[in-house]
Amino acid sequence: MSYLEIQDLTQSYQNIHVLEHLSINVEEGKFISLLGPSGCGKSTLLRSICGLLRADSGKIIVDGKDITYESVQKRNIGMVFQSYALFPNMTVYENIAFGLKVQKIKPDEIKKKVLYYLDLVSLNGKENRYPNELSGGQQQRVALARAIVNQPKILLLDEPLSALDAQIRRRLRGLIRELQQKLKMTVLFVTHDQEEAIAISDYIYVMNNGKFEQSDTPEDLYLRP
Ligand code: ADP
Ligand code: ADP
Secondary structure (H helix, E strand, O other), rough: EEEEEEEEEEEEEEEEEEEEEEEEEOOOOOEEEOOOOOOHHHHHHHHHHHHHOOOOEEEEEEEEEEOOOHHHHOOOOEHHHHHHHHOOOOHHHHHHHHHHHOOOOHHHHHHHHHHHHHHHHHOOOOOOOOOOHHHHHHHHHHHHHHHHOOOOOOEEEEEOOOOOOOOHHHHHHHHHHHHHHHHOEHHHEEEOHHHHHHHHHOOEEEEEEEEEEEEEOOOHHHOOO
């Protein structure tokens, strides 16, 4: 049974079609990489799934429920972008708490959650820092905590490691995989780095020109002779 189903999704900007009749079925708890050249539509797909774009046609179904026209808030799908996209005038704590404050959650409950997720990304003690006082890797860990503090079942990662240097990239990759397994999230991870996709995913979808060209396990796609 698939957890996330995309059926025949078409998505365009003005009159330019980026995705045409795209379909994918993802099982619950899997780590999927979307691999493909710049401009092929990977970000567009993630933005449709989390509700930042409205589908032209087709369906997005999560756990049997059609969410195609659901608001971003109601979908509760976590998202991390390549550029950390933190609020520069808010502390680490406020950045992570932001999505909780718009709901009616008690302050002490919010505090408990923020500190728990801060600990999960190994940033204890950094709650009063501002984003520009943190390294790139640390900022991206804040972005990750902010994306998961609402306990989404689906996490979308749009080249979250691309702006970081190699050593930090590998470490953060490990952290992302760890969190995915611990919190049992279904993850779609966009990258243009084949080695990264092989290292991190259960399944790889290769995308080109708004279409999936191949999909398989990393072993079957790249590692078997
Ligand atoms: P990828 O994530 O694979 O690099 P994108 O989904 O960002 O690809 O972009 C797919 C295509 O859509 C590209 O041709 C890009 O120029 C175009 N595109 C992306 N965002 C917009 C936008 N806001 N308005 C118009 N065209 C866009
Ligand atoms: P920076 O971007 O500031 O260099 P790093 O990502 O290199 O930050 O990590 C800083 C600290 O965070 C490390 O000293 C390490 O203890 C902790 N850390 C990073 N990744 C992990 C991980 N996957 N598991 C546990 N701790 C980690």
